[in-house]
Amino acid sequence: MVLDQLYQQAVLAHNREPKNAFVMKSATHSALGNNALCGDELQVYLDVLDEEIKSASFNGDACAIATASASIMTEWLGGRSTEDARAGAEAFENMLFDRPFDRDFIGEGVLLEAVAAFPSRIKSATLCWHAMIAALDGVDEITTE
Amino acid sequence: MPQSDLHNSAVGGWDVGAIRSNFPILSRKVHGKPLVYLDTAASAQRPSVVIDAVTNFYTGHNANVHRGVHTLSQEATELWENARESMREFIGAASCREIIFTRGMTEGVNLVAQSFVRPRVGQGDKIMITAMEHHSNIVPWQLVCEQTGAELVIIPVNNRGEVELEAFAEMLDEQVKMLAVMHVSNALGSINPVAKMCRMAKEYNIPVLIDGAQATPHLQVDVQAIDCDFYCVSGHKMYGPTGSGVLYGRENLLEAMPPYHGGGEMIRTVTFEKSTWNDLPSKFEAGTPNIAGGIGLGAAAQFIQGIGRENIRTYEADLLNYGTRRLEEIDGLRIIGTAAEKASVMSFIIEGTHPHDIGTIIDHAGVAIRTGHHCAMPILKQFGVVGTARASLGMYNTREEIDVLVAAVEKACVMLR
Numbered sequence: 001m002v003l004d005q006l007y008q009q010a011v012l013a014h015n016r017e018p019k020n021a022f023v024m025k026s027a028t029h030s031a032l033g034n035n036a037l038c039g040d041e042l043q044v045y046l047d048v049l050d051e052e053i054k055s056a057s058f059n060g061d062a063c064a065i066a067t068a069s070a071s072i073m074t075e076w077l078g079g080r081s082t083e084d085a086r087a088g089a090e091a092f093e094n095m096l097f098d099r100p101f102d103r104d105f106i107g108e109g110v111l112l113e114a115v116a117a118f119p120s121r122i123k124s125a126t127l128c129w130h131a132m133i134a135a136l137d138g139v140d141e142i143t144t145e
Numbered sequence: 146m147p148q149s150d151l152h153n154s155a156v157g158g159w160d161v162g163a164i165r166s167n168f169p170i171l172s173r174k175v176h177g178k179p180l181v182y183l184d185t186a187a188s189a190q191r192p193s194v195v196i197d198a199v200t201n202f203y204t205g206h207n208a209n210v211h212r213g214v215h216t217l218s219q220e221a222t223e224l225w226e227n228a229r230e231s232m233r234e235f236i237g238a239a240s241c242r243e244i245i246f247t248r249g250m251t252e253g254v255n256l257v258a259q260s261f262v263r264p265r266v267g268q269g270d271k272i273m274i275t276a277m278e279h280h281s282n283i284v285p286w287q288l289v290c291e292q293t294g295a296e297l298v299i300i301p302v303n304n305r306g307e308v309e310l311e312a313f314a315e316m317l318d319e320q321v322k323m324l325a326v327m328h329v330s331n332a333l334g335s336i337n338p339v340a341k342m343c344r345m346a347k348e349y350n351i352p353v354l355i356d357g358a359q360a361t362p363h364l365q366v367d368v369q370a371i372d373c374d375f376y377c378v379s380g381h382k383m384y385g386p387t388g389s390g391v392l393y394g395r396e397n398l399l400e401a402m403p404p405y406h407g408g409g410e411m412i413r414t415v416t417f418e419k420s421t422w423n424d425l426p427s428k429f430e431a432g433t434p435n436i437a438g439g440i441g442l443g444a445a446a447q448f449i450q451g452i453g454r455e456n457i458r459t460y461e462a463d464l465l466n467y468g469t470r471r472l473e474e475i476d477g478l479r480i481i482g483t484a485a486e487k488a489s490v491m492s493f494i495i496e497g498t499h500p501h502d503i504g505t506i507i508d509h510a511g512v513a514i515r516t517g518h519h520c521a522m523p524i525l526k527q528f529g530v531v532g533t534a535r536a537s538l539g540m541y542n543t544r545e546e547i548d549v550l551v552a553a554v555e556k557a558c559v560m561l562r
C-alpha cells in the first residue's frame with residue numbers, strides 16, 4: 001500500500017534519528033523554510049567554499065516527511081557543487097510531480113518517491129530543498145503554503 | 146464491522162442512525178473504509194434537505210431576485226426572503242431588516258469593520274479582541290487599525306483556553322470603541338461567556354461583534370438574549386451551502402452605517418451626481434447575491450431547529466466527553482484546550498509525532514481530521530505548538546467513530562515512533 005511506502009522504515013529511521021540535525025555555527029549560508037499551512041519550520045545551514053558545499057545541516061520542528069527529507073538532503077549535499085545542488089532540487093521536484101528525473105543522481109532521495117501520491121504532502125518533502133536554494137541565493141526565509 | 150452496527154448508538158432517545166440517514170455523503174468510503182468525518186469545524190456535511198433546496202431552486206425557480214415582474218423572479222424572491230425569515234427566527238433577531246445575507250462569517254466581520262468601525266475610530270482609540278480569535282476576526286481589525294491609527298488590544302486567555310474575565314474587566318475603558326469576540330473557538334472548542342462580556346462592555350457603551358461561526362451548529366443562539374450589536378453566521382459550518390452566511394446587526398446601527406459594497410440592488414436612485422441607498426437589508430446586499438446558497442442556508446436552519454438545538458447540545462456534549470476520555474488514554478497525548486465549557490472540538494498533540502503525519506496516516510483508515518494551525522496561529526503559539534491534530538464533532542458522529550479514530554491514531558503512533 002502506498003501509505004506503507006510513504007512511511008517506509010528507511011524514511012522513518014531518518015525521522016527518528018536524523019542526520020546532520022544541528023545548528024551549524026560556521027555556516028556561510030543559511031535560510032529558514034517555513035510551511036505556513038502546517039507549521040513546519042526548518043533552518044538549513046550550508047558551509048560553502050568556492051562553489052562547493054563542504055557540509056550541510058538543518059534544525060527545526062517539522063513532520064516526519066519534512067524531517068526525513070532534510071536528513072537525506074543534507075547527507076546528499078556534502079561535497080557537491082552548488083550547481084549540482086540546484087540540479088538536485090530540480091530532479092527531486094520532478095520526481096514528486098511524476099516527471100522524468102535521474103534516479104541515480106538523487107540517490108537516497110528516491111526513498112521519498114511515494115510522496116508523489118500524496119499531493120497535500122509534497123510541500124513537506126520539498127521544504128528543505130526550497131530553503132537550501134534560498135540559502136544559496138542569499139534569501140533569509142522562504143514560505144510555502 | 147458492517148455500517149449498520151457501527152452507528153446504532155442511541156443516547157437519551159437520540160437516534161443517530163436516523164440523523165445520519167439525512168447526510169448522503171456519510172455512506173461513502175475513503176480508501177476502502179467507511180468515512181469517519183471528524184472535520185465539521187472546517188466545514189460541516191450537508192443534509193439532503195439543504196441539497197434539495199439548492200437543486201429545487203435551480204431546477205424549478207431559478208431567476209434573479211427583486212428584479213422582475215415575471216413569475217420565476219417572484220418565486221425566487223419569495224424563497225430568498227423566506228430563507229431570511231428562517232435565519233431571523235434561527236438566531237432570534239427582532240426583524241428581517243437586521244438579517245443581511247453574506248458569503249460567510251468573513252464577509253460579515255469585514256463589513257462591520259469597514260462600514261461601522263472605521264469611520265468611528267482614530268488615534269488613541271482601541272479595538273479589542275481575545276487572544277484566541279480566528280484570523281478572520283483579527284485581520285479585518287488590523288486593517289482598520291492601519292487605516293485609522295487605532296490600536297488593537299488583546300484580552301488574555303488562560304492555559305485552559307478560557308478568556309480571563311478579570312483582566313478583561315480591567316482593560317475596559319472609554320477608549321475601547323469595539324469589542325469582537327468568538328462565541329466558540331474553532332481551535333480549542335472553548336465556549337466564551339459572550340452574554341456576560343456584552344453586559345460588561347455595555348457599561349462603557351462599547352459595541353460588540355460576535356463571531357458565531359462555530360456556535361450556530363452546536364448551541365442555541367439568541368442575539369437578543371446575548372444582547373450583542375453584531376453577530377456573524379457562517380453557512381457552511383452549520384450544514385448549509387458554502388459561500389452563504391448572514392450578518393445580524395441592530396437596526397439602528399445598520400441604519401446609520403454607510404453601504405459596504407456599491408452596486409445594483411443596494412441603491413434607490415442613481416444619478417451621476419449622487420445615489421441614494423435602498424432600505425435595510427438591501428443597502429448591504431449589492432449585486433446579485435448567492436441566491437441558491439441563501440435558500441439552502443434557510444433550509445439548514447430549519448433542519449437544525451427540527452432536530453432541536455438542545456438535543457444536539459446534549460448529544461454532542463456526551464460525545465465530546467467520551468472522545469476526550471478515549472483520546473486521553475493514548476500514550477503521550479495532550480489535549481490543547483480544556484475549558485470548562487466546550488463544544489465539538491478535540492485538539493491534540495502527541496509526543497514524538499507530528500500532526501501532519503497523524504492526519505495522513507489516519508486518512509487511510511477513512512478518518513478525516515484537520516491538522517495545522519486552524520487559522521488561529523496566535524493562540525497555538527501561546528500553547529507552545531505550531532499546529533495540532535483536531536477532531537471536531539457534528540450531530541452525525543458516533544461513539545463508534547470515536548473508537549475508529551482512537552484505534553487509527555494508536556496505529557499511527559506505533560508506525561511513527
Ligand SMILES: Cc1ncc(COP(=O)(O)O)c(C=O)c1O
Pocket residue numbers: 186187248249250251252279281282327329330331356358359378379380381390520
Ligand atoms: C471561529 C471561526 N470564525 C470564522 C471562520 C470563517 O468563516 P467563513 O468561512 O464563513 O468566512 C471560521 C472558519 O474557518 C471559524 O472557525
